[in-house]
Amino acid sequence: MAHIDLGVDERKSPGINGLMQFRPETAKPLGALADVLLRGPNSLTPGERELIAAYVSGLNDCEFCRDSHSAFAAAQLEQGLPLVEQVRADRNTAPISAKLRALLAIAAAVREGGRTVTGELVEAAKAEGATDVEVHDTVLIAAAFCMFNRYVDGLGTLPADPEDYVHAAHHIIANGYQGLG
Template identity: 70%
Template sequence: MAHIDLGLDEQQFPGISGLMRYRPETAGPLNALAEVLLRGPHPLTAGERELIAAYVSGLNECTFCCSSHSAFAAAQLDTGMTLVGQVRADPDTAPISAKLRALLRIAAAVQQDGRKVTADLVAAARGEGATDLEIHDTVLIAAAFCMYNRYVDGLGTFAPTEPAAYEESARRIVSEGYRA
């Protein structure tokens, strides 16, 4: 049970979805940010950006967000949940591009402390072909997901344990987006 009364069935509206219904005034801007960062036009695919969100959420041990964004990434990546699991286990050995690997290193640094993003990490990402936009948005995705993770976990929301719950949400997000 969440730390506050959300006035709804938490199993029907788990994690951030219940919080969004509780406070629609904040839901709008939070969903708009997610829509721009994860689904808007971008050189990184939506699956790659969702993978960054899932990776950071896993580092933060946020079950709901990690499970959600892992499912969202898997639904948009050719190798699905297999690749998501490999990246979450060890991005250094996962079969991803060197550019994405360098961006995940930046995301991990942000997750620890934004000041841990060094000129060397940025130069390494640039050396692998990352653009300033990709570096900027990787930092912002990582920072935003630290906030989303703390929002969800700080209010003690319900996180389903069955993968099917997240797969259903993934279908909705892929087809309708975050603002629906």
């Protein structure tokens, strides 16, 4: 049960969905940010960007965001949920590109604190082929998901049924993050 009365049935609107219904005026810019970061034009695939979101959310132990974005990544990555789970368990041994591994290291550093992102981490990502835009967007995805994770958990919202995440993944892929809730 959320810490505040959201005025919705939280079982039908778990996690951030109920929060977005509670404050639609904040939902619009948050949805727009998620769309730009996770679905907008980029050399990183939507699946890779969702994987970054799931990874950071896992590090933050945000059950709703971890599980929802894991499902969203799995639906868009050829290797599906097994890959997502491998990355979340240990990015260093997961079967991903060296570039993505280096970007996940940057995301993990952002999660600890912005100043933990060092020039060495950025140079290591660039040495593996990461572009300035990919580094920028990785930092912003990680920072945004620290905010989203704290928003969801700070108001004590409920996680969803795991099957709901699979259904939501199809909706997100087809429609994006605008109008969630």
